[in-house]
Amino acid sequence: MANIEFTKKDLEDVALLSRLSLTEEEKEKFLVQMKEVLEYVGQVSEMTSGSVESSGGEGYGKQFKDSVNNNIIREDNVLNQANFYTEALLENAPIRNGDYVEVAQVLDKHKNKEK
């Protein structure tokens, strides 16, 4: 298994990208556990790819792959009656304000002025 570099800084960067926060204790724990997993999965690099690349992966379950790998598209039409799901969807919103989903303020007036 390859020795990989996965630092605390990497973990913190990834956590921010993932919109997750970790306590110091969790960072220590996750760092060890994730490093172990990353080292384990590193063995895929030992697999040679020449034969597959040259054949384009043809053969195995040809029909299966045709179907899975092609984009499935449809007309961009509304299929349900108007407002059919509205109430049920709004009911699931954590903060509802009438027929709106309420969120925190995105634009900050004062900050913009300072700029």
Place this chain on the structure above:
Amino acid sequence: MKTVKQIHEDLVSKKITVRQLVDLSLETIKNNERKFNQNISEAEDLNAVVDFYSTEFINEQIINAQKIIDENKSDVWTGIPILVKDNILVAGEKVTAGSKMLENYVATYDASIVEKLKEKGVILLGRTNMDEFAMGSSSETSFYGPTKNPFDKERVPGGSSAGSAASVASNYTLLALGSDTGGSIRLPAAFCNLVGFKPTYGSVSRFGLIAMGSSLDQIGTFTNNVEEAESFFELISFYDKKDSTSIPKEKRQDINLEIKKKIGIPKILSDEKIRKSVDPKILEDFELQVKNLKTLGYKIEEVDIPNMDKALAIYYIICPAEVSSNMGRYDGVRYGLFSGGGDTIKNFINSRTEGFGDEVRRRILLGTYILSAGYFDAYYNKAVMAREILKMEFQKVFEEVDLIMTPTSTMFPWKFGEITNPLAMYLADLFTVPANIIGAPAISIQTTKKEDVNSQNLPRAVHFIGNLFEDKKLFKIVKDLESFIQK
């Protein structure tokens, strides 16, 4: 215990009504679950069922099913109660995926298979416990606490579809639905002495299944026997235009029923390093099943799938990558847990940190890392290519043999808290993961009669992988072995 067929006959001949049947199931559940019965001690509690569906919905289904039966239009599954893994959507009912994130989430539509089951009058009773978002092999990651193994309550029932397995093993219902991304049906089936079936990828619609690893997820079943897995599969296997990976009927390869009577055992099973990672008693039982198949006239051949032992490494790249994208939708804005206290970004972070448990967060972090600019080629692209290599290696072998045979798990059900290292737990899935990587159908069947299983004699199982769309052939051969074992 009666089979589905026998109960169906009782329903048709009016020996029993649908309501009586449902009441029997509900009573059995209430007698074993502390949630519904305070007389059950915590030690006795199975914790397999999260909740029943609403009484109105259950009543509506009973009336509908009885009507179908009275009009002589019934299917063998009409009126039969089943339980549903808590990640399959039923309109108007809660569905949590075992997570705090979705604790109060109410499904806004039916999963396609739920729509089909309603139409056929199959009775959906309630939701079963599971590892959070189906990530786990022991049910210990569930927000609702772990499910116990019915044969030894100090041991895990396997995961992630833990509650479904424990339910069928405890006779709550004759069938429960699960989902299998890397072994999440077959492992708990092996640990609970049941038949666990994962169909060919694309044969059962995933529309309305809460996504974990979309290129790997597949809905399947827990049953007491292979015949019932097969007849239910026929019911839920159809083309669904709402699932872009559902395979159109005409594109499903001609089912090749020609049986060569040859079973392949992967060479890695004679590898000393691999053998050391498998419990010796599991290997011993495996040899016994090989002998049984030989007695039945099957030729057993060693087959070479050089990269089979890499499947787990491929899996733990592709799966977290897909997890990190699939979990992106939980932002605490449109649905799910909301923890406020800050600006938009802070609210995202607070909601997701509070809503997700350790294993889910670990996989999101791993996936985000793997997909990040500097590592995408080294990990994700390599894994996608490796997946193609593995598919080709299996293809070659299926030209020679009908099925591939392995143990289901490397371990017997372990005790709660015994395995705390994530990688060590992942390794239990060494033999189940390859089927998800290549999309093949696979089944685990119990090799011990139920009456002989207890805490001193834990469940044993054997696992078979078939070629794509050869689910029928898989059933046929496995039924042979099953009747030999059970006679």
